[in-house]
Amino acid sequence: MVHYKLTYFDGRGFAEASRQVFKLAGIEFEDVRLPIASPEWEALKPSTPFGQLPVLSVDGFEIPQSAAILRYLARKFGFAGKTPEEEAWVDAIVDQFKDFMGQYRQYIYAVFLKKPVEEVEKAKTEVAIPARDAYFKILNGILEKSKSGFLVGDSVTFADLVVADNLVTLEKNGFVSNEEHLKIVEFKAKIQNLPKLKEWIETRPDTPF
Amino acid sequence: MVHYKLTYFDGRGFAEASRQVFKLAGIEFEDVRLPIASPEWEALKPSTPFGQLPVLSVDGFEIPQSAAILRYLARKFGFAGKTPEEEAWVDAIVDQFKDFMGQYRQYIYAVFLKKPVEEVEKAKTEVAIPARDAYFKILNGILEKSKSGFLVGDSVTFADLVVADNLVTLEKNGFVSNEEHLKIVEFKAKIQNLPKLKEWIETRPDTPF
Known part of the structure; x- marks a missing residue:
């Protein structure tokens, strides 16, 4: 083994x-x-x-x-997609997630390094929130077109896992609103309710x- | 077609x-x-x-x-590697390159946005150069172990292409020294001298x- x-x-x-x-x-x-x-x-x-x-x-x-x-x-x-085209989309979504994290992290680091309040606030409003909005817009667009409720194809892929797990963190940090981001909240629940997960x-x- | x-x-x-x-x-x-x-x-x-x-x-x-x-x-x-393990290493090197670029770009943006000289200099010495050094250390380590001179396996992969092409840009911006970065300069030449390239x-x- x-x-x-x-x-x-x-x-x-x-x-x-x-x-x-x-x-x-x-x-x-x-x-x-x-x-x-x-x-x-x-x-x-x-x-x-x-x-x-x-x-x-x-x-x-x-x-x-x-x-x-x-x-x-x-x-x-x-769990990587069933065709080369699905695989490419799984990869693309994960890369988009990583690009988002590169920006969002500036805020997290500002908090973690105990920067002055104004600096933390600036990183939040000028970097993290616009980055989240752009990222959620992409996720929403994908979910609106999805027939299965998964991000790619008709079954769970590692793109779903990466995005859903990160939503746990975003929620803990107050970046997800049940009213404004309903489709995304529903998506997270769908993935994390898969029995084995x-x-x-x-x-x-x-x-x- | x-x-x-x-x-x-x-x-x-x-x-x-x-x-x-x-x-x-x-x-x-x-x-x-x-x-x-x-x-x-x-x-x-x-x-x-x-x-x-x-x-x-x-x-x-x-x-x-x-x-x-x-x-x-x-x-x-x-051009993606010949085994799942080679493919994973090709992916890992490209991701490492992207992480490097995320830092190096702070300097490029400072130049592009015509920030004050001190700010550009700070982005260069405190962010871009340390990021380059860490990235080159990884590349050097891989090249030292490589028998073929390629980054992964015994033939050209997209990791070689990504890294070699970016070295052109780093050279143009004065971030590559023929003396200090000899292995990396040789690597770039090897890839870009492949006849079709x-x-x-x-x-x-x-x-x-």
Whole structure:
């Protein structure tokens, strides 16, 4: 049996969708979680491929970068789209998500680094909220055209997992409104109520991000 | 025959590696280039999938996001890696490149938006140069272990194309030193001297980015 080990920090962040692929596929994996800024991580860092987490180890063969890991697992277990065109759209949505996160993160860092109130507020109103609005507009447009309720094709893909899990974080941070973003709230519920995911979500560690 | 149309701005940027995949594969494509901030682009924008370029049209079916387009073409024409593990590493390197660009771009925008000299200098020394150093360290590490001189496996992949083409831009902006970054300079030459690429590079429009 292949031994999968997924090493990340103790959060959902950029590893959770990969964990969810394992859960949906019913595949065992070692779920290694390191505290951020910990001596364990500092000790491990130089031996990781890119000096970053997550890293997936497949019988000792290491793969870095969250989307690369996720795509690798999703293609192996059937959650990457059913045609080359579906696969391209799954990839495109995940890249769009990452572009959004690149902007949204400016606000998160401002909070995390305890920047002055005005600076945090500026990052929120001038960067994070416009970025969210543009991203949600794209998601809404896709969901409006979707017959299945999934982002791509007629079954769950890793794009659904990435987007839905991030919505948990956005909700925790007050960036999702049940009234204004109804389609998106319904989408999140649909994905996270898939029986195998629901079971995992109820038992996984509860982390702020 | 499938009709491919690749629409982007009049630059190499996030579309050039896809153009190069077409050239390496010997596949005809329509190379549509719009001036940045042009009325043509403003008119087209609302009808693009994500309000952004590049967009690839495959017999009218549209795919957004540069890496998704590139991966789609590269897998179709055999430049995406030969095993799932090689494919994952190609993806990981391209994602690492995109992370680097997210930081490097802060400097480029500061220049482009004609920010005060001190601000440009700060973006260069505090963001762009450290980001380049971290990125080059990763590339160097990969090239040192490579037996073929390619980033992944024993033949050219889209990771090579993305990295080598961006090195052209970094050179133009003074971010590559022939002495300090010898392995990387040699790598760029190796890729861009592949006969079909060399021919394209000699005849393509010369653009600053």
